[in-house]
Amino acid sequence: MIAPTEGELSILRVLWEAGPLTVREVNDRLNRRLLKQRSAAEPPEKPIGYTTTLKLMQVMADKGLVHRDTSARSHVYTAAAGRERTQQGLLRRFVDSTFGGSRTQLVLRALGEGNPTSAELAEIKDLIKQLEKEDRHA
Amino acid sequence: MIAPTEGELSILRVLWEAGPLTVREVNDRLNRRLLKQRSAAEPPEKPIGYTTTLKLMQVMADKGLVHRDTSARSHVYTAAAGRERTQQGLLRRFVDSTFGGSRTQLVLRALGEGNPTSAELAEIKDLIKQLEKEDRHA
DNA sequence: AAATATATACGAAAGCTTTCGTAATTGCAA
DNA sequence: TTGCAATTACGAAAGCTTTCGTATATATTT
DSSP: OOOOOHHHHHHHHHHHHHOSEEHHHHHHHHHHHHHHHOOSSSOOOOOOOHHHHHHHHHHHHHHTSEEEEOSSSSOEEEESSOHHHHHHHHHHHHHHHHHTTOHHHHHHHHHHTSOOOHHHHHHHHHHHHHHHHHHHHO | OOOOOHHHHHHHHHHHHHOSEEHHHHHHHHHHHHHHHOOSSSOOOOOOOHHHHHHHHHHHHHHTSEEEEOSSSSOEEEESSOHHHHHHHHHHHHHHHHHTTOHHHHHHHHHHTSOOOHHHHHHHHHHHHHHHHHHHHO
């Protein structure tokens, strides 16, 4: 599976969240998101043009990142790969390029500087317990 | 601090590992690394041209990613920011774009699918303990 | 000294992602 | 039907990173 670019990823996020959508719907959601993000002080982000989103999604269809149903006039697009699988692929690439392939280094860095809440820590501890169980059985 | 690109990051990795170096030395190490990576079956990766590395490092100097000492004929380059700080910045950006800003999601994904060894898990558990202590005091 | 090797500087090409303008098509409304 | 709105298709421009050729300067070797 080909890795999505930054812009493609923002479209995939919308599709994962809201299911199969038309270009118009995706573009609307992307721009609504921009509006929400904008606070008074920040520079007013320019909305994404409709044909920009269209073109991007056409390219994604060519790459196989999305499937599209062309039976209706407004084509309906679906993410080709699930969120988990895509995150997994991007994570691998990121760990390789930035942490020399060491997932542990990544985790330590992520936990070390971010003030994780006790709830988050608890969730991670639970997962570690599970993993240790599996390890014992293996 | 500006985020380094993929190619720039590979140069920073060399500088972090080996300290201040000339363009020639960086280029040699990049290509030696390529040679090591290459196994018999893989397509023979093309070595990186000297002027390519030179130009990239000049651009990095312009961006402020490296400092350079031009007192000698062969300029000597140094990484401007430390490895930890740079990793931290890249991590933040990655968590935002790929995990919607949730470090916890990233950690869970990183631990979940990678068969971490018990030594790795122990290291992470230690860190969690420390963090919980700090949390109590805060 | 002359020839050779090595360095930097610099512009431009190549390759990629994103943005945009415009034409052609289709559906809908007056 | 005619006109208007919305959609796709498509090429090209803009912007960025990477690669490369070449000119120029500086050292080294013969």
